[in-house]
Amino acid sequence: MSKLCDLFFDIASEYPQKTAIWCDNKTITYEELAALVCRYSNFLIKAGVIYSDHIGFPMNNSIESAALILAAANLGAALVPINPTLPPEAIKALFAAADVKHLIARKNFLEQTEGKVDLNLKGAQICLDGLWKNTLTFDSISKMSDKRPVVKQVTGKETLIITMTSGSTGEPKPIDLTQNNKLERAMAHIRLYNLTKDDRILAATPLYHSLAERLVLMPLLIGATSILLPRFTPALWLNCVKDQKVTFTIAVSAQLGQIAELLTSPFVPEIDSLRCVVSSSSLLESHIKNELIDKLNCNFHEMYGTSETSTVTSINFRETMGKKHSVGRPLPEAKVKIIKEDQSIAKTGEIGEITCKTTLMCNGYYNQPEIFQEALQDSYFKTGDLGYLDEAGYLYFAGRKKELIITGGINVYPQDIEECIKKLPEVKECAAFAYPDNRLGEVVALAIVPNPDTRLSKRKIQIQCAKNLADYQQPHMIVFLDQLPKNSLGKLEKYNLPEYVTKHGVFK
Amino acid sequence: MTARDFILKELQRKYTLDKETDIESFNYLESGYIDSIGIIQFLVSLEEEYNIEFTDAEIADPSFKIVGQLAQLVERKVMENERFKAGNGKES
Numbered sequence: 001m002s003k004l005c006d007l008f009f010d011i012a013s014e015y016p017q018k019t020a021i022w023c024d025n026k027t028i029t030y031e032e033l034a035a036l037v038c039r040y041s042n043f044l045i046k047a048g049v050i051y052s053d054h055i056g057f058p059m060n061n062s063i064e065s066a067a068l069i070l071a072a073a074n075l076g077a078a079l080v081p082i083n084p085t086l087p088p089e090a091i092k093a094l095f096a097a098a099d100v101k102h103l104i105a106r107k108n109f110l111e112q113t114e115g116k117v118d119l120n121l122k123g124a125q126i127c128l129d130g131l132w133k134n135t136l137t138f139d140s141i142s143k144m145s146d147k148r149p150v151v152k153q154v155t156g157k158e159t160l161i162i163t164m165t166s167g168s169t170g171e172p173k174p175i176d177l178t179q180n181n182k183l184e185r186a187m188a189h190i191r192l193y194n195l196t197k198d199d200r201i202l203a204a205t206p207l208y209h210s211l212a213e214r215l216v217l218m219p220l221l222i223g224a225t226s227i228l229l230p231r232f233t234p235a236l237w238l239n240c241v242k243d244q245k246v247t248f249t250i251a252v253s254a255q256l257g258q259i260a261e262l263l264t265s266p267f268v269p270e271i272d273s274l275r276c277v278v279s280s281s282s283l284l285e286s287h288i289k290n291e292l293i294d295k296l297n298c299n300f301h302e303m304y305g306t307s308e309t310s311t312v313t314s315i316n317f318r319e320t321m322g323k324k325h326s327v328g329r330p331l332p333e334a335k336v337k338i339i340k341e342d343q344s345i346a347k348t349g350e351i352g353e354i355t356c357k358t359t360l361m362c363n364g365y366y367n368q369p370e371i372f373q374e375a376l377q378d379s380y381f382k383t384g385d386l387g388y389l390d391e392a393g394y395l396y397f398a399g400r401k402k403e404l405i406i407t408g409g410i411n412v413y414p415q416d417i418e419e420c421i422k423k424l425p426e427v428k429e430c431a432a433f434a435y436p437d438n439r440l441g442e443v444v445a446l447a448i449v450p451n452p453d454t455r456l457s458k459r460k461i462q463i464q465c466a467k468n469l470a471d472y473q474q475p476h477m478i479v480f481l482d483q484l485p486k487n488s489l490g491k492l493e494k495y496n497l498p499e500y501v502t503k504h505g506v507f508k
Numbered sequence: 509m510t511a512r513d514f515i516l517k518e519l520q521r522k523y524t525l526d527k528e529t530d531i532e533s534f535n536y537l538e539s540g541y542i543d544s545i546g547i548i549q550f551l552v553s554l555e556e557e558y559n560i561e562f563t564d565a566e567i568a569d570p571s572f573k574i575v576g577q578l579a580q581l582v583e584r585k586v587m588e589n590e591r592f593k594a595g596n597g598k599e600s
Contacts, residue, residue, distance in 0.1 A: 085521050085549065108520045127591050129524060207598075230523055231540025408545050439544050459561065466552035473550040 003156045004183040005073040007221050009034055009148065015197070020472035021216070022244055024286045030223070033067060035146035040071035047124040047136055048104055049057065051076040051153045054162065056091075056100040056119070060082035061230045064128060064138075064208070064215050069160070070361035073179050078155040080162045080174075081208035082180050084109050085302060085471040088117035089105055094120055096171045098162040098366055107132050120199075135449040149204060151506050157182040162366050163210055163307060165411070174366040175307050177210065185310045185360050188218045188333050192314060193276055193301070195248060197223035200273070204229040204237055205409065210307055234262040235438035238269060245273040250303070252281040252409025253440040260291040264457045274298035278314075280305070281409040282399060282441060295318060302327060304397065306383050308375070310360035312336060313395045313478045326394040327387075336395055337380055338388055346388065351398050355380035355385040379492060403494060405434040410472045414494075417444060419477065420468045426456035433497040435477055443476035447501055449483055515575055518553055520560065531575030560585040587594035 002010075012020070016031035028036065049055065055072065059081040061067050072079045082091060084106070091113070094100075102123035110132045113119070121262075125135040156179045165173040195201065203215035212228075219226040227244045229237060237259055256279050264266060273448050276299040277292065283291075283302060293300050302320070304327035305311040313336065315328025335357045338346035338474045339465065346352035357380045361440055364372040376380055386404030389394055405412040414432035421430045428451045435445035450456040458478050465474050479501040485493045492501075509516075516531065519541045523532070536542050546552050554563055560582065562572075571577035 085546065106524065108517065108524070111517070112521065232543060233537070233540045235542055321524065407544075410545070459555070462548070462552045463556045466549050466556060469549075471546040471549045473543075474552070476548060 001156065001180065001183070003154060004156070004160070004179045004221070005037075005070060005071075007183070008037075008070055008073075009444070011221060011223045017144065018223065019225050020220060021063050021066055021226045021228055023066075023242075024230045025062065025064060028063050028248075033063075033070075033220075034148075035368075036063075036067045036141075037070040037074060037142040038146045038148045038433060039141050040067055040138075041074045041149050042147075043126075043141055044071060044075060044077070044124075045104070047126060047148055049075060049077055049124065051151055052078070052100060052158060053079045053096055053103055053123065054080055054100045054159075054234075055102040056082065056095050056098075056121070057104045057208075058082050058086075058091075058106070059206070060084065060106070061203070061207050061212065061228050063228070065410055066220075066226065066228065069213065070216070070220070073160050073182075074148070074154075075153070076151050076158045078159040080298050081213075083208050083470050083472070084205065087468050087470065088113045090470065091120055094172050095121070095162050097259075098164075102126070102175050104128055110135065120149060139353060140159075140395065147160070154179075156273070159366065159490070160362065160425065161210070161213060163208075165307060167415075172395075173368065173371065175210075176363040176366040177292070178363045181310075181360070181362055182213070182217060183221070186214055186221055189250075189311065189330060190218055190222060190358055191215060192280070192311070192331060193248060194206060195219075195222060195224060198438060199247045199275070200226070200245055201247040201309055202227040202229060202241065202244070204232050204240070204249065205252060209410070211252070212311075218310060233417065234258040238262065238271065241271055241454040242269040242275060247273055247275045249274075250280055252276040253279045253284050254281070254408040254439065257288055258439055260288040260295075263291055263295040268295070271292055271296050271298075276329045281406060283327065289320075304328065304395065306356075306381070306385075308362050308379050309334070309356045309358050309383070310362075312354075312356045312358065315394070323390075323392075323394050325396060326390070326487065327397050329393050330356075330395070331358070331360075333360050335380075336389065339377060339380075340381070343377070348391050349388055351386055353389045353401055354385045354397075355393065357381070374474060374484045393402045400437040405432070405442050406470055407434075407437075407444060408440045412444055414474050417465070417469060417473055419448065421446065421461060421465060423468075424456070424460065424464055426450050426460075426462075428452075431484055431492060431494060431497060432475065433494055435498055437476070444473060445477040445498070445501070446475040447479045447481050447497055449481050509515070510579070511532055511586070512579040514585055515554065515582070517578055519575070532574075534575045535573050536575060537573045554582060558582055558586050560589060 012030040012034035020030045020033040091229040103125045161177040162174045201219045203212040205212045274338045278301040300317040304313045313328035321388045339354040340352040385396040417432035430451040434442040487499040
């Protein structure tokens with residue numbers, strides 16, 4: 001199999017003058033992008049980055065970020081992309097779990113973390129956008145050689161991206177994605193959606209999540225054009241699709257819900273370039289789907305998957321007419337089994353845990369092979385989601401086994417929030433849970449039982465969260481309770497919380 | 509650090525503002541610099557930094573989304589706090 005970076009350079013020499021990436025009104029051709037990747041590669045070598053080193057990267061959606069992914073692949077190094085709004089202590093824990101040696105960051109990040117945390121980095125620190133104290137700077141990048149440095153050790157089996165499943169205080173599970181993982185996942189989706197060099201593929205989710213990484217790599221491996229939206233609002237998305245003549249995109253369902261809402265307004269631009277839109281992260285309601293199909297004039301797919309497995313199943317709109325609420329059939333690369341509590345295989349129509357075996361499976365959890373093994377059963381990954389299969393092999397989602405909140409398509413682990421709140425001495429007990437929300441699908445809600453004779457304000461909780469959690473982990477709703485709902489064995493009945501707080505809670 | 513500078517620093521945690529942006533009239537929500545996920549952390553950071561609390565009416569006002577007007581609101585609330593403290597000091 002070709003290596004990811006070799007494939008990119010081959011494509012770049014085939015389409016040198018074609019636009020490779022558009023982002024924020026800037027464009028770069030394949031020839032220029034290949035030169036930039038080489039310059040970054042040479043710069044990183046000079047900065048001391050060697051084969052198999054890990055580079056922490058608070059990443060945003062930019063041409064530079066895309067070029068750095070390819071430069072890391074070229075050198076056989078790995079990137080550890082993170083959300084720049086994570087609190088410093090959480091970044092330290094993530095970087096330690098992923099053995100991060102070097103750092104590439106914007107000045108704003110270096111300023112925000114200065115003096116707050118020692119990230120314990122043994123390697124180079126590079127400022128992406130100017131000069132910052134003792135760090136190196138990419139300012140002189142144009143002076144670097146644009147001759148491609150070839151690192152002979154690179155086989156494709158080395159880690160390219162380490163992405164985190166858990167945000168802050170919880171034990172992070174670093175998902176190890178090799179160059180081959182990234183390449184095979186990109187190719188599987190190129191085949192699935194029949195993408196060609198004529199497509200203009202939009203990525204409108206943050207590049208520190210694997211969905212956008214895939215959406216950027218796919219076009220660059222077939223000579224198509226990547227359209228990278230730096231920031232998302234439904235209006236920015238629609239204007240970008242129109243102006244940039246986007247033909248294909250995968251969006252998270254919360255984004256599509258907001259886009260559908262905007263499409264009901266009479267002042268939206270007419271969209272005629274889209275060939276296909278894919279919705280990921282959770283099923284869309286029928287009226288949203290119909291609105292999108294009607295106004296966007298395109299084919300529509302939905303998918304189901306996890307970061308560990310990549311896409312497991314896919315369904316197109318025509319199929320959904322006869323298979324309402326199904327998340328589709330497995331990709332050619334994947335097999336699905338439904339496992340019951342007693343570990344036996346569920347019969348057709350019987351609900352159990354969705355497990356998946358796939359050639360797109362990640363390389364495991366970095367440095368935590370035993371934890372990844374625990375997540376497998378006969379090479380099938382236990383997704384933590386519940387579902388069932390019908391007689392035709394279509395999968396239906398039936399809820400989550402794992403405690404998880406999905407807000408705007410981002411996974412939030414309740415225990416991360418609970419651990420942060422429990423540090424307040426006034427808190428006796430607390431529980432973070434998902435609360436339905438029109439815009440984001442779900443938001444983080446927090447139920448708190450204060451210790452007797454203490455004064456605890458909503459404000460104090462908000463400040464604790466703002467300081468110690470990332471933006472997507474902030475509670476949008478805080479409820480005070482006398483007690484949490486528990487069963488006769490004293491076990492918290494979390495599934496009961498949304499209804500319970502409505503009846504018993506004091507909303508603040 | 510002025511309220512304006514603090515707001516600008518918080519707004520640019522993910523993206524750097526274009527040098528030609530007219531900061532005073534800049535709408536940080538419409539331009540996606542703060543989104544529906546990030547808004548709470550942004551508000552609470554401002555409240556904490558300046559020891560102020562925004563009312564629901566202030567947050568709902570369209571001027572809240574504009575950098576220049578938000579900075580003025582923060583400065584006004586800080587001054588009100590100081591006046592209140594000074595007033596209390598005289599009385600005690």
